[in-house]
Amino acid sequence: VTTTVDASTVEAATPTPRRLFNRRSGGDRAFFAGISMSGVFVLVIMLGVGVFLAIKATDALGKTGIWSFLTTSQWEVGRGRFGIAAVVVFTVLISLVAVSIAIPVSMGTALFITEVAPGWMRSTLIALVDLMAAVPSVVYGLWGGKLLQGQIVPLSRWLNTWLGWIPFFDVSGADPNSPLASASVYTTSTFIAGIVVAMMVMPIQCVVMREVFSQVPLGEREGAFALGSTRWGQIRVVTLPFGRGGIIGGTMLGLGRALGETIAVVLVISPRFNITPHILEAGSNSVSALIALHYNEGSEFEISALFAAGLALFALTLVVNFTASWFVSRSRSGASSEA
Amino acid sequence: MTLQLTPGEVHETTSVQPQAVASDLFRAADRNDNETTIPQRPQRAGPQQRRRTGTLSRQDAMYMVGAGVSALATTMLIFGRLTPLSGKLGFIVVAFVIYLIVYAVLVSLTENRPAVVDRVMTVLLASAAAAAFFALASVIFFTFYRGRQAILRSNTYLEDLSKTGPLDGLDQGGIKHAIVGTLIMIGISLIFTVPLGIACAVYLNESRSRTAGFVRTIVTAMTALPSVLAGLFIFASWILILGFERSGLAASIAVSIMMLPIIIRSADVVLRLVPGNLREASAALGAPQWRTVWHVVLPTARSGLTTSVILGVARGIGETAPVLLTAGFTATINFNPLKSPMVSLPLAAFELVRSPQPTQIARGFATAAVLMLLVLLLFSIARIFGGRPAGHLTGRQRRKATSDSLKDLRRMTRQPQEALT
Numbered sequence: 001v002t003t004t005v006d007a008s009t010v011e012a013a014t015p016t017p018r019r020l021f022n023r024r025s026g027g028d029r030a031f032f033a034g035i036s037m038s039g040v041f042v043l044v045i046m047l048g049v050g051v052f053l054a055i056k057a058t059d060a061l062g063k064t065g066i067w068s069f070l071t072t073s074q075w076e077v078g079r080g081r082f083g084i085a086a087v088v089v090f091t092v093l094i095s096l097v098a099v100s101i102a103i104p105v106s107m108g109t110a111l112f113i114t115e116v117a118p119g120w121m122r123s124t125l126i127a128l129v130d131l132m133a134a135v136p137s138v139v140y141g142l143w144g145g146k147l148l149q150g151q152i153v154p155l156s157r158w159l160n161t162w163l164g165w166i167p168f169f170d171v172s173g174a175d176p177n178s179p180l181a182s183a184s185v186y187t188t189s190t191f192i193a194g195i196v197v198a199m200m201v202m203p204i205q206c207v208v209m210r211e212v213f214s215q216v217p218l219g220e221r222e223g224a225f226a227l228g229s230t231r232w233g234q235i236r237v238v239t240l241p242f243g244r245g246g247i248i249g250g251t252m253l254g255l256g257r258a259l260g261e262t263i264a265v266v267l268v269i270s271p272r273f274n275i276t277p278h279i280l281e282a283g284s285n286s287v288s289a290l291i292a293l294h295y296n297e298g299s300e301f302e303i304s305a306l307f308a309a310g311l312a313l314f315a316l317t318l319v320v321n322f323t324a325s326w327f328v329s330r331s332r333s334g335a336s337s338e339a
Numbered sequence: 340m341t342l343q344l345t346p347g348e349v350h351e352t353t354s355v356q357p358q359a360v361a362s363d364l365f366r367a368a369d370r371n372d373n374e375t376t377i378p379q380r381p382q383r384a385g386p387q388q389r390r391r392t393g394t395l396s397r398q399d400a401m402y403m404v405g406a407g408v409s410a411l412a413t414t415m416l417i418f419g420r421l422t423p424l425s426g427k428l429g430f431i432v433v434a435f436v437i438y439l440i441v442y443a444v445l446v447s448l449t450e451n452r453p454a455v456v457d458r459v460m461t462v463l464l465a466s467a468a469a470a471a472f473f474a475l476a477s478v479i480f481f482t483f484y485r486g487r488q489a490i491l492r493s494n495t496y497l498e499d500l501s502k503t504g505p506l507d508g509l510d511q512g513g514i515k516h517a518i519v520g521t522l523i524m525i526g527i528s529l530i531f532t533v534p535l536g537i538a539c540a541v542y543l544n545e546s547r548s549r550t551a552g553f554v555r556t557i558v559t560a561m562t563a564l565p566s567v568l569a570g571l572f573i574f575a576s577w578i579l580i581l582g583f584e585r586s587g588l589a590a591s592i593a594v595s596i597m598m599l600p601i602i603i604r605s606a607d608v609v610l611r612l613v614p615g616n617l618r619e620a621s622a623a624l625g626a627p628q629w630r631t632v633w634h635v636v637l638p639t640a641r642s643g644l645t646t647s648v649i650l651g652v653a654r655g656i657g658e659t660a661p662v663l664l665t666a667g668f669t670a671t672i673n674f675n676p677l678k679s680p681m682v683s684l685p686l687a688a689f690e691l692v693r694s695p696q697p698t699q700i701a702r703g704f705a706t707a708a709v710l711m712l713l714v715l716l717l718f719s720i721a722r723i724f725g726g727r728p729a730g731h732l733t734g735r736q737r738r739k740a741t742s743d744s745l746k747d748l749r750r751m752t753r754q755p756q757e758a759l760t
Contacts, residue, residue: 024627024628025627027627027629027630028627028628028629030629031627031628031629031632032545032546032628034538035538035539035541035542035545035546036542036546036550038534038535038538038539038542039539039542039543039546039550039551039554040550040554041535041539042535042539042554042557042558042561042599042603043553043554043557045596045599046557046558046560046561046564048572048576049564049568049569049572049596052572052575052576052580053568053571053572053575055575055580056575056579104467105467105470105471106471107467108463108464108466108467108468109464109467109468109471111464112464112465112467112468113468115464116461116464116465117468125468125472127718127722128472128475129471130650130718131475131714131715131718132471132475134650134653134654134657134714134717134718135475135478135479135657135711135714136656136657136658136659136685136707136710136711136714137566137657137658137659137660137685138657138659138685138688138689138707138710139478139482139657139688139707139710139711140478141689142481142482142485142688142692142703142704142707143477143478143481143482145692146481146485146692146700147477147481151427151428154426154428154429155428158429199474199478202471206471230453230454230456230457231457231461232453232456232457232460232461233453233457235460253563256563257563259565260563260564260565260566260567260568261565262565262566262567262659262660263659263660263663263685263689266689267689267692267693288565288567288660291567291571291664292567292660292663292664295571295574295663295664303579306571307571307575310567310568310571313565313567313568314565314568317563317564317565317568318560320563321559321560321563322556322560325556325559325560
């Protein structure tokens with residue numbers, strides 16, 4: 001017995017995927033409009049920072065020219081000779097000192113919290129790191145300016161005496177052999193400002209690194225232990241390679257924060273405008289310190305010059321921060337955390 | 340044929356002719372391809388001992404103490420007798436290096452190289468953490484120590500500095516104006532940042548659009564926005580272009596810009612932790628998305644959201660540079676955020692310690708100590724709230740939820756009866 005089947009009925013019998021649609025109710029549409037507006041508003045604020053800085057900076061940049069602004073190291077706006085070469089170099093030097101001090105400490109702390117510390121201690125340590133990030137910069141500045149300034153002179157002198165042949169540690173005007181040498185050649189230096197900024201950078205780096213380290217797959221950890229690894233062996237072959245993106249990203253985020261630190265630097269340094277690579281030498285500077293010290297004086301043109309400096313700092317931190325988030329999101333660990 | 344090996348036999352034969360036994364074993368395995376050989380372990384007499392899984396044995400502790408004492412003694416000898424070295428920092432560094440060496444030697448007496456490296460690295464990691472927290476403790480202690488003279492006087496909290504000169508003693512004048520200013524500024528900032536920040540965090544979580552990803556990237560970049568630039572931005576827009584005067588309001592807006600990304604970031608993380616099945620349950624009951632967010636997502640994440648706001652406040656309260664640029668400076672109390680300068684605690688501390696007078700510096704430290712107290716207080720509150728995971732209810736909340744659902748039950752059972760009558 002044969003039955004003829006009409007092709008059209010078969011077509012109708014096979015289930016076709018239903019068209020899914022999502023018509024939002026009136027309330028939902030209002031809700032989405034509201035939250036989208038808040039998102040866009042935040043976006044506008046961020047862009048606004050750049051735009052307003054640029055608007056106010058055109059005056060000064062137009063008069064002096066961008067190239068001269070980038071290469072001049074003096075800041076004598078009244079005489080038309082001003083530029084950010086010196087302040088940018090000092091800003092970068094302070095940040096580099098800060099980051100190179102902060103990296104080992106923050107990495108050690110992050111590894112201690114995730115790998116070594118027993119469970120009951122862990123949440124307390126995490127809270128302490130958060131507290132360190134929340135201590136106001138003026139408090140760090142006071143600590144650096146009034147306590148560290150005196151305590152660090154022996155270290156500076158020691159570095160200068162034994163490592164003075166490295167250009168960074170040379171101090172012009174200091175005689176290590178003279179017992180009567182004044183300590184003032186070592187104070188208010190880039191090095192001290194760097195240490196203070198390191199205190200602020202360290203918790204930021206530590207938070208990023210800790211988050212990444214805590215995402216290391218348990219299977220890989222246990223695999224290393226099952227193969228007979230010690231804890232340090234496990235850290236070296238599993239945790240650190242896994243967290244590489246987080247380490248680089250956290251370091252860069254800390255660098256971004258270090259570049260913009262203002263009040264603590266102002267309280268430690270005495271401003272100078274002649275570029276030197278000697279980080280132990282008295283006097284230093286930074287873009288934000290320049291702004292904080294000069295915002296209240298002078299004509300509209302001088303203010304405009306400050307905005308130009310601010311714009312440069314903005315560009316510098318943006319580049320550093322975006323590079324940082326690129327590293328974090330590109331890493332194996334970041335891909336899963338960035339939903 | 341099965342190969343039976345009793346422990347005694349293996350031990351005996353291996354000690355005499357290890358190679359012969361190995362070849363015997365291989366031959367046995369060749370003959371019995373489909374049989375598995377299970378080596379028998381020697382049975383332990385008596386009940387099994389509980390194994391210690393802890394990482395620190397008594398021997399380790401003894402090594403550490405011994406190395407510590409040895410390092411201390413050696414360093415004292417070096418500093419006191421052998422060389423003209425001096426200085427606290429140098430003493431600590433030398434003692435630490437000697438400690439590491441002695442500890443490594445002690446461990447190497449019983450352990451192999453990887454174990455020695457492991458122990459030494461563990462000590463290094465722990466000392467990195469210890470150094471960080473020592474520095475934090477030193478910062479906090481130093482601030483309170485230097486501010487101790489002014490912080491215990493009642494006039495510090497009850498007077499401002501309008502009638503007090505820099506040369507007057509600490510029994511006159513105080514920082515009431517800065518405390519009031521900080522509270523007003525933070526209050527206004529909270530009005531701006533809490534609705535905007537949480538709405539934006541909800542947007543990042545609920546919207547799947549490209550824009551949301553872009554906003555998240557921008558917010559992340561904004562967390563590292565230099566604070567002085569937030570001040571400059573408000574200085575340029577609010578004061579120079581729009582022509583308003585320096586005031587508490589301008590400073591509040593600048594501080595809000597610093598607080599926003601922190602609140603958004605941490606609220607975003609908290610909202611992401613809300614279990615998906617709660618959302619789905621709500622959607623399955625027919626709730627539109629806004630009701631799901633309002634009645635399910637936000638209440639579930641309440642404690643985390645509180646923590647994120649408190650963390651934002653802790654950051655905003657300590658911002659100096661934006662306030663410096665936008666609020667001006669005054670020594671008198673000002674309750675009006677719209678007019679005339681207003682000063683905050685960090686700004687007052689900053690201005691006071693830059694004075695050469697010791698009394699002013701002492702006042703500055705007291706101001707910083709009060710600020711530090713506020714931050715510590717906020718942190719403790721955040722810890723109390725943040726200790727609970729998403730969706731965890733306190734006793735009162737649970738009782739309220741129970742009574743609510745009982746009410747619902749009564750309403751639902753009543754309705755059909757009413758319809759009948």
